[in-house]
Amino acid sequence: MTTSAPIRLRVFSLNCWGIRYLSKNCRERFVLIGDLLNQEQLDLALLQEVWCEKDFLFLKKKLGSVYPFSHYFKSGFIGSGLAVFSRHRIHDAFLYRYSLNGYPYMAQHGDWFGGKAVGKVLLNISGLNVHVFVTHLHAEYCREKDSYLPHRVVQAWELHQFIRHTSAGADVVILGGDLNMHPDDLGTRLLRNYTGLLDSFSEAANFEGCEEGFTHISENPFTHSDGLVPFGGGVRIDYILFKGSGEVDVSCESLCTTKGPVPGLPFPYSDHEALTAEFLFTPTKKGNGCKEREFGCIPDKLPELVNTVNEARTEVKVGLHCSERMRHTAARTGIMGLVLLVLELAIAAVPLFALGAEQPFPKASFYLLGALCFAVLLSTLMLYVFYSMEVKALQGTEDQMRLALSSLQERIKEYPKALSSDHLRNSLDSKDSVHLKQDS
Amino acid sequence: MTTSAPIRLRVFSLNCWGIRYLSKNCRERFVLIGDLLNQEQLDLALLQEVWCEKDFLFLKKKLGSVYPFSHYFKSGFIGSGLAVFSRHRIHDAFLYRYSLNGYPYMAQHGDWFGGKAVGKVLLNISGLNVHVFVTHLHAEYCREKDSYLPHRVVQAWELHQFIRHTSAGADVVILGGDLNMHPDDLGTRLLRNYTGLLDSFSEAANFEGCEEGFTHISENPFTHSDGLVPFGGGVRIDYILFKGSGEVDVSCESLCTTKGPVPGLPFPYSDHEALTAEFLFTPTKKGNGCKEREFGCIPDKLPELVNTVNEARTEVKVGLHCSERMRHTAARTGIMGLVLLVLELAIAAVPLFALGAEQPFPKASFYLLGALCFAVLLSTLMLYVFYSMEVKALQGTEDQMRLALSSLQERIKEYPKALSSDHLRNSLDSKDSVHLKQDS
Numbered sequence: 001m002t003t004s005a006p007i008r009l010r011v012f013s014l015n016c017w018g019i020r021y022l023s024k025n026c027r028e029r030f031v032l033i034g035d036l037l038n039q040e041q042l043d044l045a046l047l048q049e050v051w052c053e054k055d056f057l058f059l060k061k062k063l064g065s066v067y068p069f070s071h072y073f074k075s076g077f078i079g080s081g082l083a084v085f086s087r088h089r090i091h092d093a094f095l096y097r098y099s100l101n102g103y104p105y106m107a108q109h110g111d112w113f114g115g116k117a118v119g120k121v122l123l124n125i126s127g128l129n130v131h132v133f134v135t136h137l138h139a140e141y142c143r144e145k146d147s148y149l150p151h152r153v154v155q156a157w158e159l160h161q162f163i164r165h166t167s168a169g170a171d172v173v174i175l176g177g178d179l180n181m182h183p184d185d186l187g188t189r190l191l192r193n194y195t196g197l198l199d200s201f202s203e204a205a206n207f208e209g210c211e212e213g214f215t216h217i218s219e220n221p222f223t224h225s226d227g228l229v230p231f232g233g234g235v236r237i238d239y240i241l242f243k244g245s246g247e248v249d250v251s252c253e254s255l256c257t258t259k260g261p262v263p264g265l266p267f268p269y270s271d272h273e274a275l276t277a278e279f280l281f282t283p284t285k286k287g288n289g290c291k292e293r294e295f296g297c298i299p300d301k302l303p304e305l306v307n308t309v310n311e312a313r314t315e316v317k318v319g320l321h322c323s324e325r326m327r328h329t330a331a332r333t334g335i336m337g338l339v340l341l342v343l344e345l346a347i348a349a350v351p352l353f354a355l356g357a358e359q360p361f362p363k364a365s366f367y368l369l370g371a372l373c374f375a376v377l378l379s380t381l382m383l384y385v386f387y388s389m390e391v392k393a394l395q396g397t398e399d400q401m402r403l404a405l406s407s408l409q410e411r412i413k414e415y416p417k418a419l420s421s422d423h424l425r426n427s428l429d430s431k432d433s434v435h436l437k438q439d440s
Numbered sequence: 441m442t443t444s445a446p447i448r449l450r451v452f453s454l455n456c457w458g459i460r461y462l463s464k465n466c467r468e469r470f471v472l473i474g475d476l477l478n479q480e481q482l483d484l485a486l487l488q489e490v491w492c493e494k495d496f497l498f499l500k501k502k503l504g505s506v507y508p509f510s511h512y513f514k515s516g517f518i519g520s521g522l523a524v525f526s527r528h529r530i531h532d533a534f535l536y537r538y539s540l541n542g543y544p545y546m547a548q549h550g551d552w553f554g555g556k557a558v559g560k561v562l563l564n565i566s567g568l569n570v571h572v573f574v575t576h577l578h579a580e581y582c583r584e585k586d587s588y589l590p591h592r593v594v595q596a597w598e599l600h601q602f603i604r605h606t607s608a609g610a611d612v613v614i615l616g617g618d619l620n621m622h623p624d625d626l627g628t629r630l631l632r633n634y635t636g637l638l639d640s641f642s643e644a645a646n647f648e649g650c651e652e653g654f655t656h657i658s659e660n661p662f663t664h665s666d667g668l669v670p671f672g673g674g675v676r677i678d679y680i681l682f683k684g685s686g687e688v689d690v691s692c693e694s695l696c697t698t699k700g701p702v703p704g705l706p707f708p709y710s711d712h713e714a715l716t717a718e719f720l721f722t723p724t725k726k727g728n729g730c731k732e733r734e735f736g737c738i739p740d741k742l743p744e745l746v747n748t749v750n751e752a753r754t755e756v757k758v759g760l761h762c763s764e765r766m767r768h769t770a771a772r773t774g775i776m777g778l779v780l781l782v783l784e785l786a787i788a789a790v791p792l793f794a795l796g797a798e799q800p801f802p803k804a805s806f807y808l809l810g811a812l813c814f815a816v817l818l819s820t821l822m823l824y825v826f827y828s829m830e831v832k833a834l835q836g837t838e839d840q841m842r843l844a845l846s847s848l849q850e851r852i853k854e855y856p857k858a859l860s861s862d863h864l865r866n867s868l869d870s871k872d873s874v875h876l877k878q879d880s
Contacts, residue, residue, distance in 0.1 A: 074833070074835050090843060092847060165534050367811070374811075389517050407531045
């Protein structure tokens with residue numbers, strides 16, 4: 001079924017910043033995004049932060065003639081915000097919700113309500129199985145003191161696991177989205193090293209767009225430019241990653257980003273810049289129809305991978321430490337609330353503690369205090385359940401990482417010649433000397 | 441790497457009913473389960489309801505010499521309860537939590553707190569990639585009026601999706617666990633028809649055990665036998681399913697179940713019976729190293745599959761209808777709470793509504809009513825968020841099912857000869873005539 005002529009595929013990715021009533025020029029921008037997609041006649045558009053289903057349906061209608069196939073991934077309270085528009089038939093869709101994604105009480109950040117996830121759609125392009133992933137990871141609100149780092153590391157771990165486990169039958173893998181991580185951040189390295197996915201920015205034969213491929217720039221009128229000053233006026237946090245297989249060589253012919261305002265208008269498409277990558281799929285001579293069977297990465301990259309997984313494991317342990325402390329605090333506060341409530345009931349019920357007859361019983365304060373105790377008890381109970389779930393998710397990830405490390409260790413033993421023995425020893429030693437960074 | 445001699449694999453599955461302090465003879469039973477596993481010298485033990493990590497660690501220690509490899513899947517508040525013990529190295533582990541799993545306020549059922557999931561471990565047995573899945577679905581508390589049916593159908597859908605998407609590189613797939621569904625229930629059919637997994641009970645050359653393969657029997661002193669009378673004294677809800685690939689033929693040589701009490705003792709291992717299946721893997725002559733590339737099932741089973749997906753979609757729609765109604769009720773109650781609160785504040789603040797000077801202001805009732813309004817407001821808000829998430833998950837599943845149906849339809853068009861045209865037409869017509877069953 002596979003054709004032997006090279007195939008071109010143009011892929012678009014944009015975080016649309018589509019929070020109705022909160023994002024500026026939201027509806028106008030969706031009209032402009034629709035116009036751009038229709039004009040560009042791409043193969044595939046991977047959108048993030050399409051929070052409102054009405055906006056998805058608007059795009060679906062507007063883009064129907066150029067992109068007859070689409071899928072909107074629903075999850076969480078608001079939705080995952082992920083949408084795919086395609087000129088090729090979508091054969092199957094699957095969603096994986098990340099186990100950790102912020103805190104419900106941090107309503108001002110709102111990530112928890114978004115139900116962040118990775119969506120997968122399956123395309124068949126000229127006989128090739130193309131597995132397309134779209135995702136959006138937890139935002140980074142403060143790089144210096146990033147309390148969400150363990151959550152983002154867990155998300156990056158789950159993302160790599162999901163891609164690795166579900167793409168064994170793929171001829172081509174493409175991942176687009178807002179990872180909210182810089183190119184050398186732990187999560188990005190983990191993802192790239194473990195899955196073998198290549199960065200279209202580094203691989204593109206031609207690049208046109210913002211300096212250093214920035215996708216979140218200080219010139220953008222919708223961004224808080226202060227935060228971007230230390231990074232030279234921009235950061236690269238949106239990506240299109242890709243890889244081929246034994247069946248197909250994939251090369252990135254070009255990558256471009258939008259650069260600020262929409263031509264002729266005072267504002268841009270979003271607070272992020274859009275990416276457009278052009279890929280060339282060249283079926284290999286081998287064409288034996290066999291996929292890479294082994295999970296994981298290339299042997300000579302194993303020591304680097306071991307280091308990265310160790311680093312991630314440390315970060316997860318730091319998160320676990322914090323989370324256990326929070327759970328402990330919730331339990332202690334809850335017990336205090338309970339004690340106070342019992343004391344109150346005792347005051348009301350036992351004559352021994354009753355006030356003298358000359359003083360009237362302060363009913364109002366009594367009820368108010370009781371209600372307060374009850375509220376404390378209830379909210380700490382819910383927090384305790386929530387933190388326990390966080391602890392379980394972090395422990396689960398750490399267990400998986402430990403297992404992965406021992407499996408990598410086994411594989412290193414099998415390929416000893418490919419490795420410098422010093423490098424190897426360092427990597428393995430560091431595994432057992434993971435120390436907890438103490439939060440300041 | 442693949443050996444050409446047949447390989448024998450013995451797999452065990454048991455729902456251990458391991459709720460500390462609530463399950464009867466819990467600790468003694470774990471000792472007995474450990475003894476049984478050590479004595480049987482199996483290849484693989486898939487356990488469910490090992491709710492307490494201490495019990496897992498106890499088993500890990502006890503079984504260490506026979507089963508050197510193990511993994512415990514953590515999720516939710518209590519944990520997923522899933523554990524794997526293996527004589528073969530576990531190379532990788534991955535967990536998928538089901539998006540729906542009961543309600544947190546149904547604490548007496550407790551499923552929500554369990555964080556039900558499907559766990560996957562990767563084994564390499566004599567060069568064969570063996571993908572092993574273990575799961576436990578939401579319990580069925582009342583078959584006649586099963587309010588959790590949509591949740592279980594969504595779980596079965598997600599289970600089949602997870603297996604289908606993650607096992608493209610597998611030579612052998614094995615799934616063991618407590619599905620809480622009878623052999624002909626919608627979810628079981630969905631799982632079997634879509635993944636092509638075979639039931640070891642139907643396929644086993646030799647069977648020994650409870651009548652009709654029952655795994656939940658009325659003779660068991662831990663079960664409520666009344667509920668099992670209509671089903672002839674037992675139900676089959678625990679399964680070991682399997683399939684091979686182009687690389688390996690897998691046959692089930694034998695299946696046996698435990699039959700009530702442990703020999704010499706008045707009680708059994710659990711409230712479920714344990715399953716032990718013996719498989720024979722015979723590498724095929726083809727041995728070309730290629731996996732089945734196409735997702736999904738055999739062409740001539742497509743119409744049956746279309747019917748099953750339609751049926752599942754109807755069930756999900758019924759669930760969606762209920763869930764939207766519950767969300768609506770939560771919203772309405774919340775608004776009532778808010779109106780009452782505003783009214784109270786108005787009474788307190790606006791002199792117009794104030795009581796005459798001759799009557800003292802009823803402070804205590806005022807505060808009590810205020811606290812009550814506030815509690816109603818808060819709890820309905822949380823319920824609204826929870827039901828919205830349920831609605832999103834159900835809508836997401838329905839979307840995936842619709843996509844799957846249109847993809848199956850395409851495939852049926854490609855294989856018209858394999859099908860009787862009448863059967864096909866019926867299947868496709870029924871797709872568009874899904875009517876909502878009204879809950880009584």
